[in-house]
Amino acid sequence: MHDAISSNPTLFFIVKVFVFIFGTFIGSFLNVCIFRIPYRKSVLYPGSRCFLCLSPIKWYHNLPVLGYLILGGKCHYCNQSFSARYAVIELIMGLISLSLFVRTPDFYSYLVLMYFMGAVVVLSFIDIDHWLLPDRITLPSVLLGVIFSVFVFVLPSGNYIDIKSSLAGAFIGFSVLFSLGFIATKIIGKEALGGGDIKFMAMIGAFLGWKAFIPVLLMAALQGAIFGIFQIIYSKFRKKRLTLNNNGIYSVFKDKSDMFTPTSHHIPFGPFLGLAAYQYIIWGNSLIHTIFGLHFL
Numbered sequence: 001m002h003d004a005i006s007s008n009p010t011l012f013f014i015v016k017v018f019v020f021i022f023g024t025f026i027g028s029f030l031n032v033c034i035f036r037i038p039y040r041k042s043v044l045y046p047g048s049r050c051f052l053c054l055s056p057i058k059w060y061h062n063l064p065v066l067g068y069l070i071l072g073g074k075c076h077y078c079n080q081s082f083s084a085r086y087a088v089i090e091l092i093m094g095l096i097s098l099s100l101f102v103r104t105p106d107f108y109s110y111l112v113l114m115y116f117m118g119a120v121v122v123l124s125f126i127d128i129d130h131w132l133l134p135d136r137i138t139l140p141s142v143l144l145g146v147i148f149s150v151f152v153f154v155l156p157s158g159n160y161i162d163i164k165s166s167l168a169g170a171f172i173g174f175s176v177l178f179s180l181g182f183i184a185t186k187i188i189g190k191e192a193l194g195g196g197d198i199k200f201m202a203m204i205g206a207f208l209g210w211k212a213f214i215p216v217l218l219m220a221a222l223q224g225a226i227f228g229i230f231q232i233i234y235s236k237f238r239k240k241r242l243t244l245n246n247n248g249i250y251s252v253f254k255d256k257s258d259m260f261t262p263t264s265h266h267i268p269f270g271p272f273l274g275l276a277a278y279q280y281i282i283w284g285n286s287l288i289h290t291i292f293g294l295h296f297l
C-alpha cells in the first residue's frame with residue numbers, strides 16, 4: 001500500500017501526521033469506553049461531560065491531547081481536575097496507529113489491527129481500574145477476529161492470518177488457559193486465573209493466530225513477573241497503596257458486589273497480555289528469540 005505514498009517524502013509525512021491524529025481521536029473514544037462500559041452505560045449517548053458537575057464538554061475542549069492542555073487538566077466550569085491519563089491514552093493510541101500504519105503492508109490489515117489494539121487498550125485499562133475483562137468486549141471480539149480472517153489479513157512479521165489460523169488461535173488460547181487455570185486452582189485451592197483472562201487469550205488467538213500463543217504468553221508472564229517484583233519492593237516503602245478504585249471518583253455509582261478484591265501484591269494480568277500482543281504484532285518472534293533464545297515457527 002505504501003509504495004505509491006512513501007516514494008514521495010512530503011506526502012508520506014503528511015499522511016503519517018493524519019494517521020497519528022486519527023489514532024488520538026480513536027483514543028478519545030476509547031476513554032469514554034473505559035469509563036462507561038464497566039457500568040453498562042452507552043458509549044455514544046450522552047456526549048462527554050464532566051463527571052463531577054456533569055456540564056457537557058465543548059467540542060474544542062474535547063480535542064485529543066490539545067483539549068487537556070487548553071483546559072490545564074481542569075473542568076472549565078467547576079475546576080475539578082481531570083486525570084492526565086485521558087491525554088496519555090490518546091497519545092498511546094496515536095502512536096499505536098502510526099506504528100501499525102508504517103508496519104502493515106495493506107490498509108485492510110491496518111484497520112483490523114487498529115480494531116484489535118483499540119479493544120486491547122480498553123480491556124487493559126478496565127482491568128487496571130476494576131479487575132475485570134468484560135465479556136461485552138472479549139466475546140464479540142473473538143467472533144470479529146474470526147470474521148476478519150475470512151478475508152485474510154497480514155501481521156507486520158509477515159504472518160498471514162486466515163480462518164484456520166484464527167480458529168486454531170482462539171481454540172488454543174481458550175482451552176490451554178482454561179486447563180492451566182483448572183489445574184492451578186486444584187493445586188492452590190483458590191481461583192488462579194480469571195475467566196476474563198481466558199477469554200482475552202482466545203481473542204488474542206483469533207486475531208494473531210495460533211503461532212502467537214506461546215510468544216505472547218511468555219512475554220506477558222515475564223513482564224508481569226518483573227513488574228510484580230518491583231511492586232513488592234515499592235510497597236515495602238509505602239504501606240497503603242492508593243488506587244483509582246478507592247479514591248472516590250468511581251465509588252459513587254459502583255456496584256462492589258461482583259468485584260474481585262485483590263490482595264496488596266496482586267497485579268492484573270490483562271495489561272501484560274495486551275502489551276505482549278502489541279509487541280508480537282510489531283516484532284513477531286524476534287523479541288522472544290533475543291530474550292529466551294527460543295525459535296518459533
Ligand SMILES: [Zn+2]
Binds near residue numbers: 050075077080
Ligand atoms: Zn465540572
